[in-house]
Amino acid sequence: MWQEERYELNDGHFLPKIGLGTFQVRGAQGVNQILNAIQSGYRLIDTSTNYDSEGAVGEAIRQSDLPRSAFYVTTKLPGQYHHFDDALKIIEESLLRLRLDYLDLYLIHWPLPKRDNYIEAWQALIEAKKRGLVRSIGVSNFEKAHLDKIIKATGVVPAVNQNEIHPYWPQKDLVAINQKYNILTEAWSPLGRGNQAELSEATIKILAEKYNKNNGQIIIKWLLQRGILPVVKSASPQNQRANLNVFDFQLTSDDMKQLDQLGRADGRVDNQDPKTYEEFV
Numbered sequence: 419m420w421q422e423e424r425y426e427l428n429d430g431h432f433l434p435k436i437g438l439g440t441f442q443v444r445g446a447q448g449v450n451q452i453l454n455a456i457q458s459g460y461r462l463i464d465t466s467t468n469y470d471s472e473g474a475v476g477e478a479i480r481q482s483d484l485p486r487s488a489f490y491v492t493t494k495l496p497g498q499y500h501h502f503d504d505a506l507k508i509i510e511e512s513l514l515r516l517r518l519d520y521l522d523l524y525l526i527h528w529p530l531p532k533r534d535n536y537i538e539a540w541q542a543l544i545e546a547k548k549r550g551l552v553r554s555i556g557v558s559n560f561e562k563a564h565l566d567k568i569i570k571a572t573g574v575v576p577a578v579n580q581n582e583i584h585p586y587w588p589q590k591d592l593v594a595i596n597q598k599y600n601i602l603t604e605a606w607s608p609l610g611r612g613n614q615a616e617l618s619e620a621t622i623k624i625l626a627e628k629y630n631k632n633n634g635q636i637i638i639k640w641l642l643q644r645g646i647l648p649v650v651k652s653a654s655p656q657n658q659r660a661n662l663n664v665f666d667f668q669l670t671s672d673d674m675k676q677l678d679q680l681g682r683a684d685g686r687v688d689n690q691d692p693k694t695y696e697e698f699v
Contacts, residue, residue, distance in 0.1 A: 423435040423665060425602050425645075425647055427554055427577040427578065427602055428575060428577055428600045428601065428602075429553075429554055429577050431553055431554045431577070433462055433490055433523070433578075433602070433647060434460075434461050434462040434490060435642060435647055436460070436638070436642075436647065436648055436649075436650065436661065436662060437462035437463065437464045437490075437492070437604070437647060437648070437649040437650070438452070438455045438460040438462065438463050438464060438649070438650065438651070438658075439464050439650055440452065440463060440465045440469055440471040440474070440475055440651065441466075441469050441471070441651060442469060442470060442471065443469070443471045443474055443475075443651075444471055444473075444474055448471060448474035448478075449474045449478045449481065451653050452474060452475060452478035453478045453482060454655040454658060455652075455655075455658045456479075456482045456484070457482075457655075458655060458658045458659045458662060459659075460658070460662070461488055461490055462489075462490040462647075463475050463478075463479075463489060463490070463491055464492045464493075464604075464649045465493045465494075465516075466493055466494035466527060467493065467494065467495070467496045467508060467511075467512055468494070468496050468527065468697070472493060472512055472515040472516050473516070475491065475516060476515065476516035476517045476518060477517075479491070479516075479518075480517070486518065486519075489522070490523065491516065491518060491522050492521070492522065492524070492525065493516070493525075494524070494525045494526070494527040495508065495509070495524065495525065495526050495527055495542075495543070496508065496527060497527065497528055497530045497533070497697040499539075500526075500530065500533060500535035500536060500538060500539040501535060501539075501542075502539075502542045502545075503542075505539050505542035505543070505546075506542050506545060506546060506551075509521070509524060509542075509543075509546050509551050509552065510551065513551065520550060521551065521553070522552075522553050522554060523552070523553070523555070523556060523578060524546065524551075524552040524554075524555055524556075525556045525557055525558045525578065525580055526539050526540065526543065526556075526557045526558060526560070527558050527559070527697060528558065528559045528696075528697040529557070529559065529560055529564040529692055530697060531564070531692075531693060531694075532694070532696065536564065536567075536568065537567060537568055537571045537572070540555075540557075540568040540571070540572060540574070541571075541572060543555040544572060554578065555574075555577060556576040556577045556578030556579060556580070556601070556602075557576045557578070557579050557580075558579070558580040558581070558604075559580070559581060559582070559690075559692040559695070560579050560581075560692065561592060561692050561693070562592070562595050564692070565595065565601075569599070575599050575600065575601065576599075577601065577602065578601065578602045578603075578604055578647075579592075579596050579601050579602075579603055579604070580603075580604035580605070580606055580649065581605065581606065582605070582606055582607055582686060582687065582690065583603070583605035583606075583608060583641065583646060584607060584608050584609060584610040584616065584637065584685075584687075585616055585619065585622070585640070585677055585680040585681070586610060586613075586680060586681060586682045586685030587610075587681065587682070587685035587686050587687070588678055588680075588685075589603075590678070590681075593645075593646065602645075602647060603644075603646045603647070604646065604647045604649055605641050605646050605647065605649060606649050607687055608637060608641055608648040608649065609634050609637055609638075609650065611687050613687070617633045617637075618633065621676050621679075621680060622636050622677070622680075625669070625673055625676075625677070629667045629669075631667065632660060634650075634657070634660065634661060635660060635661070635663065636669075637677075638650065638661060639664045639667065639668075640669060640673075640674060640677045642664065643669055643674060644674075
């Protein structure tokens with residue numbers, strides 16, 4: 419089964435190679451979407467306090483009748499809670515909303531360098547791990563300067579760095595930096611948030627025809643072959659299943675080079691630059 423395809427983190431824990439995104443997947447409809455995904459085989463579920471979906475994630479896990487140990491749950495620290503005590507309290511609050519005893523992975527959502535409290539936030543995550551609230555800790559949207567700063571201050575290397583990565587924004591340099599530190603790279607919006615121009619690029623369409631796959635599957639495979647864990651959102655059970663059906667073919671090195679060349683200088687989805695972006699606050 420595809421769930422046996424896993425990445426090992428630098429702290430010895432493991433994650434399935436594909437995750438389910440849950441941005442704004444809310445209420446009873448959201449619970450059903452997540453349940454469909456679980457039935458399709460997803461076990462890594464990615465949420466955030468700012469997504470307003472933690473409750474739906476927790477309820478879907480309970481309704482699935484699978485043991486807690488079958489799942490890998492990720493959530494994230496909002497920017498307004500970067501101070502040490504606030505961060506610990508909001509982690510506990512996430513556990514209450516999810517109705518779980520622990521989190522598999524907890525990330526700082528954005529560095530917010532103008533506020534410059536992300537070292538303190540990282541220290542809180544280290545403490546949360548010591549207390550058993552979380553098993554693995556990491557960051558999201560961190561660039562080299564942010565990584566260097568928290569590692570120098572604490573000596574603790576993140577297990578994961580989740581970044582915007584898709585064909586128009588391949589982030590080759592940042593992925594190489596993550597690999598240098600033995601940090602697993604996760605990709606948010608790996609399909610460019612459904613940008614049809616990006617999904618319909620001729621290079622992608624030709625490869626989809628070559629391998630009898632859809633365009634999204636080609637992108638997901640491109641990420642996996644780069645050692646990246648894609649976090650993919652889809653409300654459609656058919657698309658949810660298709661996004662997992664990528665372990666029966668292999669892109670050639672020439673295919674990979676062609677996909678790499680789709681990158682653009684202005685390729686970000688919403689121009690969310692971690693050097694300046696102020697998150698949802």
